[in-house]
Every structure is written in C-alpha cells, then in structure tokens.
Amino acid sequence: MKIIPYGRQWVDASDIREVIKVLKSDWLTQGPKIKEFEDALCKYTGAKYAVAVSSGTAALHIACLAAGIKSGDEVITSPITFVASANSILYCGGTPVFADIQKDTVNIDPEEIRKKISPNTKAIIPVHFAGHPCDLEEISLIAQKHNLLVIEDAAHALGAEYKNTKIGSCKYSDMAIFSFHPVKSITTGEGGTILTNNEEIFKKLLIFRNHGIAKEKAELMNKNEGPWFYEMQELGFNYRITDIQATLGISQLKKINSFISDRREIAKFYNKSFKGNNYFDIPVEREYVFSAYHLYPIRVKDKFKVQKKEIFNKMRDSGLGIQVHYIPVYLQPFYKKLGYKIKICPKAEDFYEKEISIPMYPSLKDTQIKFVVKEILKIFKNYE
Ligand SMILES: Cc1ncc(COP(=O)(O)O)c(C=O)c1O
Incomplete structure (x- = not known):
C-alpha cells in the first residue's frame, strides 16, 4: 500500500x-x-x-x-x-x-x-x-x-x-x-x-x-x-x-504562489468536508491573517481523547501517513533532565493529546484528498 x-x-x-x-x-x-x-x-x-x-x-x-x-x-x-x-x-x-x-x-x-x-x-x-x-x-x-x-x-x-x-x-x-x-x-x-x-x-x-x-x-x-x-x-x-x-x-x-494557493484549496476542501462534525475540531484562520497551511492539524474532541492512539493507528493502517505536531518541547527527556516539569503549559499539553496532522501538500491529487476525508470520517464513525 x-x-x-x-x-x-x-x-x-x-x-x-x-x-x-x-x-x-x-x-x-x-x-x-x-x-x-x-x-x-x-x-x-x-x-x-x-x-x-x-x-x-x-x-x-x-x-x-x-x-x-x-x-x-x-x-x-x-x-x-x-x-x-x-x-x-x-x-x-x-x-x-x-x-x-x-x-x-x-x-x-x-x-x-x-x-x-x-x-x-x-x-x-x-x-x-x-x-x-x-x-x-x-x-x-x-x-x-x-x-x-x-x-x-x-x-x-x-x-x-x-x-x-x-x-x-x-x-x-x-x-x-x-x-x-x-x-x-x-x-x-x-x-x-x-x-x-x-x-x-x-x-x-x-x-x-x-x-x-x-x-x-x-x-x-x-x-x-x-x-x-x-x-x-x-x-x-x-x-x-x-x-x-x-x-x-x-x-x-518562483512557484511559491501556486504552492500556497494549492495548500489553501486543500484546506478549503477539508474545511467544507469536516464542517460541523462531532469527532474533531478543524484549524481556524483569524480574519487578519493569510495562513500558509504548512499543516492541517485536527484535534479530537474531548470524548475521543482516550482513543486517540487507537484512532491514529487505524488511520496509519489505512494508508494515511499522519503525524502529531508536536510533543511539548519541555516534556522531552533532555528537557526534563534540565529540570522542566509537567504542566508548565496545560493548554499545550491538552493540544498534544488531541492533535493529528493530516496530509497537506500541494501535489496531493483530488482523488487522494477525497480518500483522506472518506477514510478519516469512516474511522471516527466506528467510535460513535
Ligand atoms: C518550527 C520549526 N522550527 C525550526 C525547524 C528547523 O528547521 P530545519 O529542519 O530546516 O533545521 C523546524 C523544522 O522542522 C520547525 O518545524
């Protein structure tokens, strides 16, 4: 696959x-x-x-x-x-x-x-x-x-x-x-x-x-x-x-404008497809910014937090090379060794527990984008 x-x-x-x-x-x-x-x-x-x-x-x-x-x-x-x-x-x-x-x-x-x-x-x-x-x-x-x-x-x-x-x-x-x-x-x-x-x-x-x-x-x-x-x-x-x-x-x-507009088109399609779903929240874009959409980070709703790992694994199994961005830096072993403690930034830790970055890059084909949407919604539906 x-x-x-x-x-x-x-x-x-x-x-x-x-x-x-x-x-x-x-x-x-x-x-x-x-x-x-x-x-x-x-x-x-x-x-x-x-x-x-x-x-x-x-x-x-x-x-x-x-x-x-x-x-x-x-x-x-x-x-x-x-x-x-x-x-x-x-x-x-x-x-x-x-x-x-x-x-x-x-x-x-x-x-x-x-x-x-x-x-x-x-x-x-x-x-x-x-x-x-x-x-x-x-x-x-x-x-x-x-x-x-x-x-x-x-x-x-x-x-x-x-x-x-x-x-x-x-x-x-x-x-x-x-x-x-x-x-x-x-x-x-x-x-x-x-x-x-x-x-x-x-x-x-x-x-x-x-x-x-x-x-x-x-x-x-x-x-x-x-x-x-x-x-x-x-x-x-x-x-x-x-x-x-x-x-x-x-x-x-020389191609940056088309790269960014492709990313934004994909974000638009995801936004439309995922709007109002009961499984996860989608990224926001404040009205005074123009995002480069390097990532499309979704966050599972509170009720799915405990199942996130399982959901993540199912997505990987279905061919989606998803990732998590990021583990709060101070939770890394090296930083812990320096004396940084858990709960320094509770909102960041909550975000980490919910986040999944789904495919986002300009050369994604329409068929792939539709596949991503279909697979993600199908996987979450099993947890309803
Ligand atoms: C937010 C952020 N800062 C810095 C870097 C480091 O960039 P590089 O991988 O080119 O060294 C990265 C790379 O992933 C990044 O995501």
Whole structure:
C-alpha cells in the first residue's frame, strides 16, 4: 500500500534543469547563486537583508547568537514547536522559558508571554505554528516595552501574511527565520535563511555563518595586511548553503504562489468536508491573517481523547501517513533532565493529546484528498 504522507516536496522538471546547470558550472558552493537566492527572498518578503544557511536550525542558532543570547539570558518561546526553536537558545547557553498557547491558533499567547517576563528575559521566539502567523503586533509591543528582541520562527510560514504584510518582512521583529526542509513551503533539501532589516545584525550573521571569519576590508580589525587576509573574530560555524541548494531554492520560490494557493484549496476542501462534525475540531484562520497551511492539524474532541492512539493507528493502517505536531518541547527527556516539569503549559499539553496532522501538500491529487476525508470520517464513525 502506498502511504499518503502528511507533507512532501514538489520538485518538477524546471527545478531539475536548474540544478543540473549548476552542477556543470564552476561553483558548487560559495558562488553567485547564494546571493541570487538571498536577493529573491528579500524581494519576496520585503526584508532588507537575507542570509541563507544550511538549515532552519542553523538559522535559529546564529539568529540567537546575533541577538547576543548568552548564559543567564532567558528567551520566551512556544512549547508547541519542533525542538530546534528551543534548542537554539540552549546552544547559546541561554534558558528557554515556555509560555502557553492560544487555544484557537495554537500560537504563543501574548498574555502568557507577559506572565513569563523576568529581569533576565532577553528575547522572544514566537513560532508561526502550521503557517498561521502569531499576534505579531502585540508581541512587538511587549518587546518594545521590555526592551526585548523578537526572532520569528517562521519555519512553517513562508507565503503567509499578517495584516497584509508578508511573514519574513520583519515589520514587527528583529529577525525571522525560514526552513527549506522538504515538507516546508519551498525546499532546498536541507536549508534555511534569516531575514532582517538591521544592518548590524546582518553583518554578524554573515560572520557566524562562516566560522566567525571576516574578509571584507571594511570589517577587518587589521586593514592593511594584504589581499589574502582574513580574520576570525568570533567562534562561528560552517553553516553555508551550497549553490546547488540555492539554485533549487530560486526555482522553487518562483512557484511559491501556486504552492500556497494549492495548500489553501486543500484546506478549503477539508474545511467544507469536516464542517460541523462531532469527532474533531478543524484549524481556524483569524480574519487578519493569510495562513500558509504548512499543516492541517485536527484535534479530537474531548470524548475521543482516550482513543486517540487507537484512532491514529487505524488511520496509519489505512494508508494515511499522519503525524502529531508536536510533543511539548519541555516534556522531552533532555528537557526534563534540565529540570522542566509537567504542566508548565496545560493548554499545550491538552493540544498534544488531541492533535493529528493530516496530509497537506500541494501535489496531493483530488482523488487522494477525497480518500483522506472518506477514510478519516469512516474511522471516527466506528467510535460513535
Ligand atoms: C518550527 C520549526 N522550527 C525550526 C525547524 C528547523 O528547521 P530545519 O529542519 O530546516 O533545521 C523546524 C523544522 O522542522 C520547525 O518545524
């Protein structure tokens, strides 16, 4: 039986043609395609600067470094996210502080952020869960009031809009990061980027991406050594993206509008098919946002909570490659070892017990979408 996954890439002949051209060119990495990809990302989002890197995780890591996160600093983030959002804080020696979610959007709740602010708070990492933007205006006001930086984890949200502004524009934040993993809005295999409007942050990001090394004369401490000269000014990393990946990204970005509109069409069909059902709740889209629908997370009603595992297994058995997004980060053994306790965020834990991500990706065929709807309703009907 061929499984229908919860998400997957769409790579076509034009993407493959472009990648082949790069493979035959002089530059496999550190060549012109990286800047071209970064320029295209800036043009699309409206941000001034982009730094493309090897993954969304690398993007988060150097975003936190550029924000100056260090030992003793607290950073507030959501528990309903991939572990990378919080791990990036730990990489810098900082302490992740988890603020509970809003019940409808599943995004970090600004009210809960307010409760978690301490004299040690340095930044907020809101995560646009499933491609639905967070309340950025409110988060930005909190940040201004308490002198905090905002790093948007927009791994799910390339193509989304908040109050008619593209996510990634950084209108309400200091930085935003995207991931280009195959299940995301566009793919480069592995890959990611940081967007910012702040030139100083941009320069730091460039240095952290490449071993902490500066080469441009204007950036050097010793300016007159010679044309070979480079200086390692920080402890950086090799987080470079290749020209092969960047080319795929350029080609994919040209198709972003149709990718997102396909996702939204599928969401519309699911919404219509599942409206008013007695088994599970469907995702909401607030009227001032335009969701990228990275995921379509359903939540079983309270009465089905105890049977969720069984229902999940039945769905898998019927060929649906469903998944659960996410286990609250602080419930992971590593975080428990650090001292995080159960019930820090009760709404997040309740969400985890109910959530199932059903197939959502642009190349899903009509017959597959109808099959998904039919199978899910059939499985729940057996539990009535
Ligand atoms: C919310 C979130 N943040 C960060 C990441 C990390 O991105 P990557 O897999 O490109 O390192 C992911 C990836 O799944 C994610 O879902």
